[in-house]
Amino acid sequence: MDVRNSVDYLDLFRDVLRDYLPPSGPFDPAGRWFHQYRLYTVVNGDLHPPPVRGTLQIERVPQAAGGAILKVNFEKTSRYAGVHTVQATVVCAGDDLSTPVKWNSTYTAAAPAHPLKMSLELQETGIARDRSIIIKRGSEQKRLLLESAYTSNWALFDAVQRLARQGGAARRFTLLDDDAPKANQVLDFYQSVDLKDRWPGAPTLRVHGFLQIGDGIPPQVYWVDDRGELLFLISGLNAFVLDAAASAGQHISGGRS
């Protein structure tokens, strides 16, 4: 089988990517950075262009002892009702997978003018200890045994920026999709693409894809530029696209650094 052809879904989001304005200037994947992504979702015929359904902000703060803290702010405006947010702080190890060792997150839902009287806010914490992860959510606590390497969906936004494109072995791990363990993940480099060769008028931009397959996810591709900066994650119907202008010089609280 010819493995050169891709499952990258780039064409699905061509109306967004064809006019994409890439970031410029230096970028250090191991340094401090702030990224803001627009989330596009393709459903119900919304293709050209697909609508923006949310915003993901991630800030990486390196730690002197190694590893980093990721601050995450994910806001999703669902169709028809309300705004959902997940705010998280994730302490990651300094390894290839940015393995999360400790985190806390808050989920909230807000629907203006909704008559609901109850609170829709949920606190979650997780900590790795003794080859397991203890997750507490509200009054619930569960322990996940770790039988293999693991990482989380947020941590991968960081980790893929430092992966070797050629010659590195495929990474195999369990994915923590929030708190849900999804086993048998494989992440590997598979191809580079020049966008200008893809569509007439597209920017001169070479991107390098890392393909992830595994339980509970559609095949998805992380696209980084020559400097390693993660520009796009295309996952089934969803695409996270780096908003370079909104990312420049910002940090998670919204101010300029």
Place this chain on the structure above:
Amino acid sequence: MAKQNGPPLAPARSSAPTRRDILRTGAAAALSALTTRPATAGHKVRPNFLFLICDQLHIDALSACGNPYVRTPNLDRLVRTGTSFMQSHSPNPICCPARSCLMTGRMSVETSVTCNGLEQLKEFGLPQTAVHFNHGEIIPSIPDMGQWFRQYGYETVYCGKWHLPTNWAPNELAGFTVLPVGGGEGSIVDPFTARASAAYLQTRTGNDPFLLVSSLLQPHDICYWTIYNEDLTPKQLPTSELEKLLPPLPPNHLSRPAAPQILDRSIYTKFSELQWRFYLYSYYRQVEMLDATVGRILDALESSPHADNTMVIFTSDHGEGAARHLHVQKWYPYDEALKVPLVISSPRRLESGYRDHSHLVSGVDIISTMCDYAGVPAPPNARGYSLRPLLEHKNADWRDFIAAEVQVVGRVIRTAQYKYVRYKDDPIEQLFDMQADPWETQNLYADSRYASVVTDHRKLLNGWESKLIVY
């Protein structure tokens, strides 16, 4: 042939509220449902209900059912702790009609929700006059599950996909307080539905028993792969690692038994074999997303004060084509679309890990079962049976057939051995021997040896339809 012409028509007991009662109290109750109210006498023995509805899950798409190409540890957990009905059928394998049946216990021709929208009639080449249609809503004279249980003191809460007619739950429903999560795509919305449901289970303060409906969108996202986005199904694979993971095609993949014209129009012919297998692979990943979401809700329930007294009911509105008969999605009377999982778990009440392979059950049975356990009458003219005798292994004079509707004018009768399909004004009918030919590859309708079987099934269908009330 049959002992009776389908389930009994359950008469309303004298204590049942009237439609006027429901309308009078519904709106006010929606605003006050989550405030603390005095406990209803005897409420402590009435179970709570967590009704989990998913969208487009085929009955075979669970690892607990022996499928090695999908991993569903959380749904398997539910199967291990509950009773699984392996002959469970959707009353109408299309989203809106099926949901109207689940919510009312009535057949879709009675609720008036017979299709996903009038534009669908055009798509199928059906005249608009083929159906009475209340703008996609259940006609007002039929109470839905929320309206019914609220009348009997239940706190009724809805979260997720509604699709009657809008595919999200509006901020207000007559019978339910709504947890607002919106709708659209399962990969994004379902985690929010799970969290909102979890928050409710862990923070509710009312004393009344509750009915929480958590209506999840997955694995329905697979629909978009063929409706709009053929780019999602590549002609070649990016990695040989992926090739090793692709499921094989089912034995009836290319089977084309003689069928009514409308079914011949619904096959999907754009995929290569590799694309079909990738489609199946992708479908199972969507199922696993559903599984993770279900796990979050079950975890929240199990760690809540309500774990011991909550009956969990899990089902799907309809199945999925899954490459059988060259099908994607639903819309068909074949088992790929018609058969759905139905698992009922209640650790304090029911046996764990039991599988019922013999009794024919339908989505319209669910509300009757819940009413039975809640100690309240079934809604007037509910078409289903309570599954309680089966769940408790008591001798039951069970039905001999179930009926289903499909694509507005299609009707199905399923008996223990046969499936009979008839479409209005189409000369080709279908008869399958489901024991000898479970993959539905040979239409026996025109075989003279089965003439009496066809006649018997026609009578069953005619008798069934004569009892339905089309408003």
